[in-house]
Amino acid sequence: xxxxxxxxxLIIAGILIIVGVHLIPVGGAxxxxxxxxxxxxxxxxxATGAGLTGLVSxxxxxxxxxxxxxxxxxxxxxxxxxxxxxxxxxxxxIYIFGVGVPxxxxxxxxxxITRDRQDIYVSPGTEGHGLPTVSxxxxxxxxxxxxxxxxxxxxxxHEIGLSIQxxxxxxxxxxxxxxxxxxxxxxGTIEGFHDPKFKRLxxxxxxxILVSGVISGIIIAAIxxxxxxx
Amino acid sequence: MLDVSTxxxxxxxxxxxxxxxxxxxxxxxxxGSQSNPNSQVQLAPQVGVLHRIFNKAISGEPPAYxxxxxxxxxxxxxxxxANVNVITSFVVGSFVAALFHGAYATTAYxxxxxxxxxxxxxxxxxxIHNHLLGIxxxxxxxxxxxxxxSYTLWALLKHPFPFVMLAFIWGITIGAIGSSTGDVHYGxxxxxxxxxxxxxxxxAYSGKIVTRAEIGTRSSIDNAWFCAKFGGPATGIxxxxxxxxxxxxxxxxxxRMAVIVGFAIVAILIAINRALEVxxxxxxxxxxxxxxxxxGGE
Numbered sequence: 001x002x003x004x005x006x007x008x009x010l011i012i013a014g015i016l017i018i019v020g021v022h023l024i025p026v027g028g029a030x031x032x033x034x035x036x037x038x039x040x041x042x043x044x045x046x047a048t049g050a051g052l053t054g055l056v057s058x059x060x061x062x063x064x065x066x067x068x069x070x071x072x073x074x075x076x077x078x079x080x081x082x083x084x085x086x087x088x089x090x091x092x093x094i095y096i097f098g099v100g101v102p103x104x105x106x107x108x109x110x111x112x113i114t115r116d117r118q119d120i121y122v123s124p125g126t127e128g129h130g131l132p133t134v135s136x137x138x139x140x141x142x143x144x145x146x147x148x149x150x151x152x153x154x155x156x157x158h159e160i161g162l163s164i165q166x167x168x169x170x171x172x173x174x175x176x177x178x179x180x181x182x183x184x185x186x187x188g189t190i191e192g193f194h195d196p197k198f199k200r201l202x203x204x205x206x207x208x209i210l211v212s213g214v215i216s217g218i219i220i221a222a223i224x225x226x227x228x229x230x
Numbered sequence: 231m232l233d234v235s236t237x238x239x240x241x242x243x244x245x246x247x248x249x250x251x252x253x254x255x256x257x258x259x260x261x262g263s264q265s266n267p268n269s270q271v272q273l274a275p276q277v278g279v280l281h282r283i284f285n286k287a288i289s290g291e292p293p294a295y296x297x298x299x300x301x302x303x304x305x306x307x308x309x310x311x312a313n314v315n316v317i318t319s320f321v322v323g324s325f326v327a328a329l330f331h332g333a334y335a336t337t338a339y340x341x342x343x344x345x346x347x348x349x350x351x352x353x354x355x356x357x358i359h360n361h362l363l364g365i366x367x368x369x370x371x372x373x374x375x376x377x378x379x380s381y382t383l384w385a386l387l388k389h390p391f392p393f394v395m396l397a398f399i400w401g402i403t404i405g406a407i408g409s410s411t412g413d414v415h416y417g418x419x420x421x422x423x424x425x426x427x428x429x430x431x432x433x434a435y436s437g438k439i440v441t442r443a444e445i446g447t448r449s450s451i452d453n454a455w456f457c458a459k460f461g462g463p464a465t466g467i468x469x470x471x472x473x474x475x476x477x478x479x480x481x482x483x484x485x486r487m488a489v490i491v492g493f494a495i496v497a498i499l500i501a502i503n504r505a506l507e508v509x510x511x512x513x514x515x516x517x518x519x520x521x522x523x524x525x526g527g528e
Contacts, residue, residue: 032266032417034430041409045292049406063390065485078492085499090468099418100428102510120516125432
């Protein structure tokens with residue numbers, strides 16, 4: 001793979017990761033007390049958990065199954081979607097049966113997908129709870145983008161000559177770097193694509209292009225000085 | 231490549247290990263009060279609620295479990311390369327990780343509570359004595375199962391990533407799952423059992439956690455007893471399902487079909503989630519005070 005294609009691949013992967021993190025509904029610490037809509041954990045941690053599950057799936061497909069690149073990337077996306085889909089579903093089970101609250105958004109009056117009324121189901125003194133359909137679907141899309149982004153990073157790094165171990169380690173670091181940029185932009189909680197904070201996405205993408213470009217430039221330069229293979 | 235029946239057996243073993251690991255991880259985070267619900271334990275003395283709950287937010291759960299799993303896997307790998315039996319290597323590796331876990335838990339508890347002296351929160355040495363083995367023991371079980379899972383994936387299913395890196399990745403994943411699912415039961419329900427069932431925590435009650443137990447003063451072991459009824463097993467099932475379904479589709483189907491099956495499972499998950507949402511809305515109904523304030527009707 002030539003250096004320009006590799007840099008472009010990594011930049012596209014970085015953008016996919018940033019878009020994915022913005023789509024994943026995260027309620028942070030307040031969601032753990034059913035005070036905010038979304039999954040009750042941190043943005044970077046959840047996205048990384050999903051992304052790395054996808055990376056394991058993609059790594060298996062890439063090396064063992066010998067399928068075209070498209071299937072490797074799709075498999076990474078599917079692995080991430082499964083991780084986040086099941087996590088959000090079990091989270092909702094606990095909200096509904098363990099806490100006794102319906103999944104509801106506090107950012108919109110009607111769910112954009114199901115058209116269900118939201119505001120009267122938000123318990124007093126909270127900013128929503130659980131994962132309504134719009135947040136769930138947004139999370140699934142986010143996990144897919146994150147999984148494809150993580151897989152594309154790994155495949156690109158391996159194609160330019162890095163060993164399996166090094167490519168996987170750098171892919172994890174690359175994922176975290178982009179996820180942290182997205183988390184700074186989100187600043188705490190986001191419900192999904194219907195959340196007003198989602199409109200901040202372009203500036204995170206701009207930062208991500210810069211960061212991904214610098215990281216990929218350093219990697220390509222290091223490989224060039226090391227004589228082709230690191 | 232393995233034949234399907236052998237592959238399915240291996241995937242079932244991985245799913246079982248993941249289920250035990252998930253439940254143990256969540257209960258450990260309840261005994262130690264790690265992760266997001268600990269924000270309320272940390273806040274409690276500042277609003278005048280003194281308590282005997284353990285308090286050890288060493289870090290977020292994903293980096294913490296990535297750390298323990300990596301230590302355990304590294305020690306196990308060193309022993310395995312010295313021709314030590316695999317299971318013995320796992321036991322020793324998990325034990326070393328548990329020692330690190332115990333050291334971090336102790337310093338985190340002492341450090342956090344020492345910083346709350348100005349609010350009159352005492353440091354209870356017996357809380358450390360009573361909880362530490364429970365924390366280390368549950369951490370040991372979770373780490374051991376992650377090693378079993380990672381080794382199975384690496385040695386039997388021939389995953390190309392190194393064993394230690396797989397343990398690191400599953401450590402991050404299990405932490406993310408534990409703090410997303412089981413901890414909600416601890417934070418939303420157990421910490422605030424003095425609030426009515428069927429509502430999120432009103433922001434006005436932040437920090438006012440329950441400090442009385444079923445008998446006597448509440449400890450974090452009481453919290454683990456409560457969460458073992460729902461939050462812990464739910465976390466275990468969650469992680470077990472993820473490991474089982476993700477590997478099942480690649481073992482049973484050819485690679486192209488595995489992707490399509492993955493999309494089909496995701497579609498089913500969305501449908502189940504929607505059915506649950508409709509059930510909850512119909513069963514619980516809207517909040518009367520919100521209907522009075524905002525107007526009812528769909």
